[in-house]
Structure formats: C-alpha cells, structure tokens
Amino acid sequence: MDSKKYSKVAVGGTFDKFHDGHKKLLSTAFEMGDRVEIGVTSDAFGGLKGNIDPCEERMKNLKCFFSDKSNFTVVPLEDPFGTTIYDGDFEAIVVSKETEPTAVKINEIRVSKGMKPLDIIVVNFVMAYDGNPISSTRIRSGEINNNGNLIE
Numbered sequence: 294m295d296s297k298k299y300s301k302v303a304v305g306g307t308f309d310k311f312h313d314g315h316k317k318l319l320s321t322a323f324e325m326g327d328r329v330e331i332g333v334t335s336d337a338f339g340g341l342k343g344n345i346d347p348c349e350e351r352m353k354n355l356k357c358f359f360s361d362k363s364n365f366t367v368v369p370l371e372d373p374f375g376t377t378i379y380d381g382d383f384e385a386i387v388v389s390k391e392t393e394p395t396a397v398k399i400n401e402i403r404v405s406k407g408m409k410p411l412d413i414i415v416v417n418f419v420m421a422y423d424g425n426p427i428s429s430t431r432i433r434s435g436e437i438n439n440n441g442n443l444i445e
Contacts, residue, residue: 297324297325297326297327298325298326298385299325299326299327299384299385299412300326300327300328300382300384301326301327301328301329301330301380301382301383301384302322302325302326302328302329302330302383302384302385302386302387302414303322303329303330303332303375303376303377303383303385303386303387303411304318304319304322304329304330304331304332304386304387304388305331305332305333305334305370305375305392306318306332306333306334306389306392307333307334307345307351307429308331308333308334308351308354308355309345309346309351309429309433310346310429310432310433310439311351311354311355311358311439312419312427312428312429312432312439312440312441313419313427313439313440313441314389314418314419314426314427314428316358316419317416317419318387318388318389318416319331319355319358319359319387321387321414321416322387322414323359323362323364323365325385325387325414326364326384326385327364328364328365328366329364329365329366330365330366330368330375330376330383331355331365331366331367331368332368332369332370332375332376333348333351333352333355333367333368333369333370334348334369334370335348335369335370335371336348337371338370338371338372344433345429345433348369352367352369355367373395373398374395374398374399374402377399377403377411378399378402378403378406378408381408381409383411384409384411384412385411385412385413385414386399386411386412386413386414387414387416388413388414388415388416389415389416389417389418390415390416390417390418391418393413393415396411396413397413399411400413419441420441421437421441421442421443422437422441422442422443423437423443427439427440427441
C-alpha cells in the first residue's frame with residue numbers, strides 16, 4: 294500500500310449539522326495523511342456561532358462516520374489553533390477557503406516558536422443546488438438539507 298503524502302494532518306471545525314462540505318474536507322484529510330487529528334470546537338468556543346449541537350454529540354457523529362478507520366483522533370478545540378501550535382509532528386492542515394486565514398496564523402505562530410510551518414491544503418466549498426455553498430448555518434435556518442437540496 295502506498296504511503297500518504299503526510300504522516301500527520303490536522304483538520305478542524307465545528308462540524309455542526311454534519312454535511313457534504315464536512316465530508317469533503319475530512320475525506321481530503323484522510324487522503325493526505327497517514328494519521329488525522331480532527332479538532333471539534335468545544336461548546337464554549339463553538340457556542341460563539343449560535344445554537345449548535347453539543348460538542349460531545351458532534352464528536353460522536355464524526356467517530357461514527359469514520360467507524361471504518363482507525364488512524365484518527367477526535368479532540369475538542371478550545372481556541373482556533375488547537376494542538377497545531379504545540380505539536381511538531383503535524384506536517385499539514387486541511388482547511389476550507391473560509392478558514393484558510395486561521396491556518397496562515399497557525400503557521401505564523403509555529404514559525405515564531407521555531408517550528409516548521411504546515412503545508413496548507415485548501416478544499417473548495419461544496420455547492421448546494423442553488424449554487425451557494427452548503428453551510429451549517431443554512432441547514433440550521435431550514436434553507437437547505439445536509440446534501441444541499443433546497444427545502445421548500
């Protein structure tokens with residue numbers, strides 16, 4: 294079996310109303326890394342986004358979705374950076390266009406600490422059937438479902 298491009302990859306998010314955009318982001322992380330650490334915003338940190346499912350539930354959903362894999366960990370995120378600014382084993386981070394600025398900031402912090410910057414892998418948005426990105430906010434508002442279909 295061919296080795297992945299990176300030995301350890303980071304990916305993070307709120308992962309509320311788990312949808313096709315999340316699946317693409319996470320699938321990319323698994324394609325790129327031998328090991329994947331998935332950071333999930335904690336209730337306190339994620340709560341800044343509004344009415345979201347509890348962190349424990351969101352983490353459980355991810356573990357269930359990837360129950361066929363064993364090369365990952367799911368950890369709560371208390372801030373935008375997680376363990377990426379402390380753990381020198383990370384080689385890359387997978388982000389959406391929306392969260393790319395956070396990855397740039399992570400690299401600034403890593404470099405200031407004498408750590409190697411991460412390769413930043415940007416995943417394009419998955420579009421809903423109306424041509425706009427699928428997002429948890431749109432799902433929570435009842436505009437679309439988790440696959441991007443419009444709700445009438």
